Amino acid sequence: MDRGKEMLYDTHIKMYPPSRKEPISQRITSNSPSRPVPYPVEDTQQPMSPIPLQSTHNLQSGRSTPSSDGRSKVMTPTNSRYDQPFTFQSPPSQGRSTESLKNARSDTNYTNNNSSVDTFQSASDVSKAALPPPPYVETDDMETPQILQEKMYRKPSDYAELADRKSQKRSSSEKDLTPKRDLSQYSDIAIKFHKVYEATINDSPNFTAEVQMEWCETLLQFAFIEEFIANYNINGDKLKRTLSAAEMLKNQKxxxxxxxxxxTKLITLQHGPALYLMATLYSHQPYLDVKIQQVIARNDSKALDYYSRAAALDVSEACYRAGVCYEYKRGTPADLNGMRCMQKAIHFYEKGALDCDNIACMYKLGMLCLQGVKDAKQRSLLNQDVKVAMSWFSRAIRRDEKVGSAPDPKSQDSTAGGAKKADRVSPQAMYELAKLYEFDGLAPALQESLTNAGVSRNTTKALQYYHRCATGYSYALAQWRLGQCYEFGQLNxxxxxxKSIAWYAQAATAKPRGNPMAMMSLSGWYLTGATNVLKPNNNEAFKWARKASQASEGKLARAEYAIGFFYENGVGCTADPNAAREHYQKAAQAGHRKAHDRLQNMLAQWNGG
Known part of the structure; x- marks a missing residue:
């Protein structure tokens, strides 16, 4: 995959977080990150020291049946014990960082569609048998070797006594499934963990899919919270002392x-959300706050396989992500050409939009219909149809109460999956509708298509959509556009x-990284100042230009040119001709004409000197 497509894939795959309930780690912190905005900035992470993963193909399959409360109760496979015990060799090297999860080799085996389930062995060699980790305590009704040795000396009356003792032991074990603990000394995060643990213990005879899925997600997240792994074990017990670095690493493992x-067990039983979670782990794009690149090696082929299998089970987000993988050819078979990949992408987007009511898929279909899809020989795979495109955009925002009215921020209205109302409306689609109704900034060919379809400029609608998108959904691009409108007096x-500075500031400070174009606009305001509003400040102007360069990773030509100008003239910084030339070169390579001219002038001055 070329660099441009890789950048777009990383941007789009993270555009929409799953419409599941909030991850536990986000509920712990007060400032959970907001939805990324789809301007082209790249955010790739390299895998680090993955624990080896070994694939096995002998798990028993199961099936799920609905329970009386509507949740899926999963039938336990024939072998109810987990496939391998866990043991650990000598403690790992010292150090609190999870980067100590080394000794690793990555699993390079790729899976095809409908491949067998991956299971995960211990990172250490298994040297002796051990019980499965709690809370799954194995109850074995088979007679122990000691009983077998003594059996010949027992009388018939002894068996009844033995049966009573075993019955009492079993009854006592069932009563102790959820032992009462004094939680007064527990931290807030430990109490949250303990609640999920108790629910899991109570569900252990049934293995209800939703309960076990929450347990799995909880374990994954808490394994990377140092405060927890240093003071609590997997059963939620508070330890008598804080663990050392080596002990923490073992506890984490x-x-x-x-x-x-x-x-793995949930995947064996074909639980859709589990397949989706596994896909996100393999693609290193998890919806959970976990440093999974330290545990599982990135494998785009397996990720696509699991996304596709989850999509077949109508997991909404899996449809979207499978479509993105095919659109940008991430993890696709080498013999699948570009047009075939696009056909599959459109298939998954349509399935997500029509079968799962997925707003992200609606937005993607709208964008594809807006431009049309053609192959290298200009053969049409999807005809351009601006009316259909606008229809998809409108469907993606139809749950919006009314254009121009702000939603109640305290509203907890949600779907069955737990998504808040803001997660059921696509701000991207609303922004695109605003651009279409604004009309003037569009390419001439698109303007002509809109005119032929009977769509004309409507500044009132455009402004309503921009304002709704910026205020109701905190969409950074819409906030930046409003800043422009107030700066230059556009859209009436x-x-x-x-107001311009206020909107630019909101967009520039948006999570997770801010909009670089808004940062550059703020830089311009600080450079010139605004009467009775903002005093000129060259240092702030330079700082915001630097932030724009960092946020765009050097890909915003306007920012690179501005920094070159600042360095050349010592505005807000110490003059540095070498640094100026470096940034001018970046801007010139991106097609910035003035940067090219400045480079020529600098070379002429140096040659003349």
Missing amino acids: IILEHALKVL LGVAAN
Whole structure:
């Protein structure tokens, strides 16, 4: 995959977080990250020291049946014990960082569609048998070797006594499934963990898919919370002392490996959300706050396989991500050409939009219909149809109450999957509708297509959509566009420096990284100042230009040119001709004409000197 497509894939695959309930780690912190905005910036992470994963093909399959409360109760496979015990050799090297999960080799085996389930062995060699990790305590009704040795000396009356003792032991074990603990000394995160643990213990006879899935997600997240793994074990017990670095690493391994065992069992039983979670782990794009690149090697082929299998089970987000993988050829078979990949991408987008009501898929179909899809020989795979495109955009925002009215921020209205209302409306689609109704900034060919379809400029609708998108959904691109409108008096708005600066500031400070174009606009305001609103400040102007360069990873030509100008003239910084030339070169390579001219002038001055 070329660099451009890789950048777009990484941007689009993370555009929509899953419409599941909030991950536990986000509920712990007060400032959970917001939805990434789809401007072209790249955010790739390299895999680090993955624990070896070994694939086995002998798990028993199961089936799920609905329970009385509507949740899926999963039938336990024939072998109810997890496939391998866990043991650990000598403690790993010292150090609190999880980067110590080394000794690793990555699993390079690729899977095809409908491949067998991956199971995960211990990172250490198994030297002796051990019990499965809690809370799954194995109850074995078979007679122990001691009983077998003594059997010949027993009388018939002894067997009844033995049966009573075993019955009492079993009854006592069932009563102790959820032992009462004094949680007064527990931290807030430990109490959250303990609640999920108790629910899992109570569900252990049934293995309800939704309960076990929450347990798996909880284990994955808490394994990377140092405060937890240093003071609590997998059963939620508070330890008598804080663990050392080596002990923490061992505790983390136990938790992680058990999480992957539970996930494997759920996958064996064809639980759709589990397949989707596994796909996100393999693609290193998890919806959970986990450093999974330290545990599982990135494998795009397996990720696509699991996304596709989850999509076949109508997992909404899997349809979208499978479509993105095929659109940008990430993990696709080498013999699948570009047009065939696009056909599969459109198939998954349509399935997500029509069968799963997925707003992300609706948005993607709208974008594809807006431009049309052709192969290298200009043969049409999907005809351009602006009316169909606008229809998809409108469907993606139809749950929006009314254009121009702000939603109640306290509203907890949600879908069955737990998504808040803001997650059931596509701000991207709303922004695209605003652009279409604004009309003027579009390419001439697209303007002509809209005119032929009977769509004309409507500044009122455009402004309503921009404002709704910016205020109701905190969409950074819409906030930046409103800043422009107030700066230059566009869309029938009057020039208002204070409002322009306020909107630019919101967009520039948006999570997770801010909009680089808004940062550059703020830089410009600080450079010139605004009467009775903002005093000129060259240092701030330079700082915001640097932030724009960092946020765009050097790909925003306007930012690179501005920094070159600042360095050349010592504006807000110490003059540095070499640094100026470096940034001018980046801007010139991106097609910035003025940067090219400045480079020529600098070379002429140096040659003349």
